[in-house]
Amino acid sequence: MGYPLFRLPTPGPVALRNWERYPGLTPLASETTMKRLTDDPDQVFGSEHLNLASETTMKRLTDEQRALVERHMPMLKHVVKRAARCWAHQREDLLSHLALQLCGAAASFDPSLGVRFITYSYASLLREAKREYAKQLTNGFTGLRSADGRFTPVPVAHLSAIKPSPGTGSDFAYSIPSRYDLDTWFVNGAPFQQPRSQVNRTLPAGVRFVKSRCYQARVNIGPPSQQISLGTFPASRYGSLDRAALAAGRAIEAFTDFYDPDTPGRDLDATFAHLKREGLIPQRVQVPRPRPRTKLAA
Structure with missing residues (x-):
C-alpha cells in the first residue's frame, strides 16, 4: 500500500470546513464555485487544460466529488510549498489556480480503477504548480484571481x-x-x-569578490598546479559590478583558450601580452616567477 506523501488532517466537520485556515481559498470555496462551474472551459482551466474540462466537470460536481475536493484541500498547500518558495500573493494565486485543477481532477476521477485519489491527482497538481510558477516569473508580474474571474495584477516583489x-x-x-x-x-x-556576505552570488568559475565593488580573476595552470591572477576588475572601470564580473569571466575564458605551454609563442608572457593587446585585462599583471634559492635555504 505504501505511505502517504503527506499527513492529512483528521476528517471531521471542523477540519474539513475550516476554510479560514487557508487564506486565498475562501472565495473559491463559495457555493457558486463548488456547485456550478462556468460553461466556458477557457475561463476556468485555460486552453491548455481542456483535458480536465470534461463534460461532467462543466455541468455539475456530485456530492462525492465535492467531498473529495474538500477532503484534499490541505494537499494544495503542500503542493505549493513543493513547487516553489514564493511570496504571499504568489502563493494565493497558485492556491486559487490549483483549487480549480482539483475540481477538474475530482470530476474526471474514476474510483473503479482501484487508485487512490491522492495518487491520481498529486503528480498532475505538482506539475501544474511548477508550470504556473515558472509562467509568473517569465512574465515578471503575477496577480490575484477571484472566484468570479476578476484579475488584479500585482507586480513581483523584487520588481516592484x-x-x-x-x-x-x-x-x-x-x-x-x-x-x-x-x-x-x-x-x-x-x-x-x-549583508553582502549572506547573498549567494552565481559568479563565473575563477571569479571572486575581493573588496568593495571589485572582483578578481584567477586561473589554475599545471602541472604542477599553480594559481595565476589575471588582475582585479573594479566596477568603477566597467560601470557596474555586473559588467566587472562578466569582464573577469571573459578574461579567464580567453586565457584558457590561448595559453598552451607546449606551443611556441603561447607561454605565460605571450598569453598576458595577448590579453593586454586585446584589452581583456584591466592592468598590467606580473607573471609569478620561482623564488630564488637563498644561501640559508641551500
Whole structure:
C-alpha cells in the first residue's frame, strides 16, 4: 500500500470546513464555485487544460466529488510549498489556480480503477504548480484571481521598485536587479539591507569578490598546479559590478583558450601580452616567477 506523501488532517466537520485556515481559498470555496462551474472551459482551466474540462466537470460536481475536493484541500498547500518558495500573493494565486485543477481532477476521477485519489491527482497538481510558477516569473508580474474571474495584477516583489541602472537598454531592463550589484535591489522603496556576505552570488568559475565593488580573476595552470591572477576588475572601470564580473569571466575564458605551454609563442608572457593587446585585462599583471634559492635555504 505504501505511505502517504503527506499527513492529512483528521476528517471531521471542523477540519474539513475550516476554510479560514487557508487564506486565498475562501472565495473559491463559495457555493457558486463548488456547485456550478462556468460553461466556458477557457475561463476556468485555460486552453491548455481542456483535458480536465470534461463534460461532467462543466455541468455539475456530485456530492462525492465535492467531498473529495474538500477532503484534499490541505494537499494544495503542500503542493505549493513543493513547487516553489514564493511570496504571499504568489502563493494565493497558485492556491486559487490549483483549487480549480482539483475540481477538474475530482470530476474526471474514476474510483473503479482501484487508485487512490491522492495518487491520481498529486503528480498532475505538482506539475501544474511548477508550470504556473515558472509562467509568473517569465512574465515578471503575477496577480490575484477571484472566484468570479476578476484579475488584479500585482507586480513581483523584487520588481516592484527597482533603482534604474545607468547605461543603455529598455525600460524593462532597467527594472531587473543585477545578480552582482546589491545597489540595484530596492524593496518597498527602501534599499536592500541584507549583508553582502549572506547573498549567494552565481559568479563565473575563477571569479571572486575581493573588496568593495571589485572582483578578481584567477586561473589554475599545471602541472604542477599553480594559481595565476589575471588582475582585479573594479566596477568603477566597467560601470557596474555586473559588467566587472562578466569582464573577469571573459578574461579567464580567453586565457584558457590561448595559453598552451607546449606551443611556441603561447607561454605565460605571450598569453598576458595577448590579453593586454586585446584589452581583456584591466592592468598590467606580473607573471609569478620561482623564488630564488637563498644561501640559508641551500
